[in-house]
Amino acid sequence: MMARLSIRIDLDPQGRIGPGKIDLLEWIGRTGSISAAGRAMKMSYRRAWELVDSMGQVFGQPVVVSQTGGRHGGGARLTPFGEQLIARYRMIERVAAQAAAPHLDALQDEMRARDAADTAPLGADATP
Amino acid sequence: MMARLSIRIDLDPQGRIGPGKIDLLEWIGRTGSISAAGRAMKMSYRRAWELVDSMGQVFGQPVVVSQTGGRHGGGARLTPFGEQLIARYRMIERVAAQAAAPHLDALQDEMRARDAADTAPLGADATP
DNA sequence: GAACGTTATATCCAATGAAGCATAACGAGC
DNA sequence: GCTCGTTATGCTTCATTGGATATAACGTTC
Numbered sequence: 001m002m003a004r005l006s007i008r009i010d011l012d013p014q015g016r017i018g019p020g021k022i023d024l025l026e027w028i029g030r031t032g033s034i035s036a037a038g039r040a041m042k043m044s045y046r047r048a049w050e051l052v053d054s055m056g057q058v059f060g061q062p063v064v065v066s067q068t069g070g071r072h073g074g075g076a077r078l079t080p081f082g083e084q085l086i087a088r089y090r091m092i093e094r095v096a097a098q099a100a101a102p103h104l105d106a107l108q109d110e111m112r113a114r115d116a117a118d119t120a121p122l123g124a125d126a127t128p
Numbered sequence: 129m130m131a132r133l134s135i136r137i138d139l140d141p142q143g144r145i146g147p148g149k150i151d152l153l154e155w156i157g158r159t160g161s162i163s164a165a166g167r168a169m170k171m172s173y174r175r176a177w178e179l180v181d182s183m184g185q186v187f188g189q190p191v192v193v194s195q196t197g198g199r200h201g202g203g204a205r206l207t208p209f210g211e212q213l214i215a216r217y218r219m220i221e222r223v224a225a226q227a228a229a230p231h232l233d234a235l236q237d238e239m240r241a242r243d244a245a246d247t248a249p250l251g252a253d254a255t256p
Numbered sequence: 257g258a259a260c261g262t263t264a265t266a267t268c269c270a271a272t273g274a275a276g277c278a279t280a281a282c283g284a285g286c
Numbered sequence: 287g288c289t290c291g292t293t294a295t296g297c298t299t300c301a302t303t304g305g306a307t308a309t310a311a312c313g314t315t316c
Contacts, residue, residue, distance in 0.1 A: 001139060001140050002139070002140035003137050003138070003139055003140070004137070004138045005135065005136075005137060005138075005220070005224070006135070006136045006137070006138050006144070007133065007134070007135060007224070007228075008133075008134045008136075009131050009132070009133060009134070009232070009235075010131070010132045010133075010134050011129060011130070011131055012129050012130040012131070016134070033261090033262065033263090034262080034263075035261080035262060035263080036262095043304090043305095044304070044305050044306075045262090045263085045264095046264095046265090046304075046305075046306085047303090047304060047305080049263080049264070049265090050304090053264095059239055060239070061239075066262085066263060066264090067262085067263080067312090067313085068262060068263045068264075068311065068312045068313075069261090069262075069263085069311075069312030069313030069314070070261090070262080070312075070313045070314050070315095071261095071313085071314050071315075072260080072261055072262070072314085072315095073260060073261025073262035073263080073312085073313085073314085074261070074262035074263055074312070074313080074314095075261095075262070075263090076262090076263080081238065081239075084235075084238050085235070085238075088231055088234065088235040088238070091231050092133070092228045092231045092232065092235075095227040095228060095231065096133070096135070096224035096227050096228050098227065099223040099224055099226065099227035100135075100220045100223060100224050103216055103219050103220045103223065104137070104220065106216065107137075107212075107213070107216040107220075110209065110212050110213075110216070111187055111188075111189075111209075161291090161292065161293090162292080162293075163291080163292060163293080164292090171274090171275095172274070172275050172276070173292090173293085173294095174274080174275075174276080174294095174295090175273090175274060175275075177293075177294070177295090178274095181294095194292085194293060194294090195282090195283085195292085195293080196281065196282045196283075196292065196293045196294075197281075197282030197283030197284070197291090197292075197293085198282075198283050198284050198285095198291095198292085199283085199284050199285075199291095200284085200290080200291060200292070201282085201283085201284090201290060201291025201292035201293080202282070202283080202284095202291070202292040202293055203291095203292070203293090204292090204293080257316100258315105258316090259314105259315085259316080260313105260314095260315085260316100261312105261313105261314105262311100262312085262313100263310100263311085263312085264309100264310085264311085264312105265308100265309085265310085266307100266308085266309085266310105267306100267307085267308080267309105268305105268306085268307085268308105269304100269305085269306080269307100270303100270304090270305080270306095271302105271303085271304080271305095272301100272302085272303075272304095273300100273301085273302080273303095274299105274300085274301085274302095275298105275299085275300075275301095276297100276298085276299080276300095277296105277297085277298080277299100278295100278296085278297080278298100279294100279295085279296085279297105280293100280294085280295085280296105281292100281293085281294085282291105282292085282293080282294105283290105283291105283292100284289105284290095285288105285289090285290090286287105286288085286289080286290100
C-alpha cells in the first residue's frame with residue numbers, strides 16, 4: 001500500500017490549482033500548443049482550453065500566450081508567470097513531500113499494524 | 129490574494145483522502161453519530177455514510193464502528209485507527225504547510241509583481 | 257491563393273455525483 | 287409495547303462536468 005502526497009493550492013476567492021493544471025502547463029510548454037498538450041493528456045481541446053483560461057482568470061493574468069494561424073496553424077507558449085507558477089508548484093510539492101514523508105511512512109505502518117484487529121464496540125455514550 | 133495549501137493522500141490502488149473526509153471523521157468523533165456529522169456539514173446522511181464506507185474499504189479496516197438502535201437511536205464512534213488517521217493527516221497537513229509557507233509567500237509576491245505586465249508575444253517556434 | 261493546423265467558441269449529449277425521499281431494522285427509554 | 291432517532295440501503299431526480307462535434311478566423315507555408 002503506497003501513499004503519496006497530492007498538493008493543491010487554494011486561492012482566496014475561489015480558485016484551485018493542482019497537479020492536473022500544472023501537468024497541462026508543462027505539456028503546453030513542451031509541445032508549444034494547447035491542442036497537442038490536450039492530446040498528450042488524452043483530454044479534449046475544449047477542456048484543456050478551459051483549464052488554461054480558468055487559470056488566467058484566477059491569477060488575473062495569462063499563464064500562456066497564444067497565436068492563431070501561422071507556421072503550424074498557431075500555437076501557445078507559457079508566459080514568464082506561467083513558468084514561475086510551474087516552478088513554484090513543483091518546489092512546494094517537493095518540500096511538502098519531504099516534510100511529510102516520515103509521517104506518511106508512520107501512517108502506513110499503522111495501517112498494517114491494526115489490520116482489522118481492534119474495533120472495540122461502543123459502550124459509553126457520545127456527545128448527543 | 130491568500131494562498132493556502134490543501135493536502136490529500138493518494139493510496140496506491142485507488143483511494144484518496146483529503147480535508148473533506150477528515151473533517152467528517154472529526155465531526156463524527158465530536159457528535160457520536162454519522163447523521164449528526166452530516167447535518168453539521170450540511171451534507172446528506174447518504175453521502176456521509178458513503179464517505180465513511182469508502183474509507184473503510186480503502187484502508188481495509190473500519191474507521192468508525194456503528195450501532196443501530198439504542199439510546200438515541202444508535203450512533204457511531206471512531207475506531208482507534210480512525211483517530212490515528214485524523215491525527216496523522218493533521219500532522220502531515222501541518223508540517224507540509226510549514227515547509228511550503230515561504231514558497232507560497234514567494235508565489236504571491238510573483239503574482240503581484242507581474243500583474244499583467246509582461247506577456248511577450250511568441251516569436252520563435254516551439255517544439256512541434 | 258489554397259491548404260493546413262491551431263485558437264476560440266457554441267451547441268448538444270453522456271456520464272458522473274450528490275441530494276432527496278422512502279423504507280427496514282434496531283434497541284434503549286418511557 | 288410504543289416511540290424515537292439512527293444505521294443501512296435502494297431508487298429517483300437534478301445539477302454539474304466533460305466529451306464530441308461544428309465552425310469561424312487566422313497566418314505561415316507551399
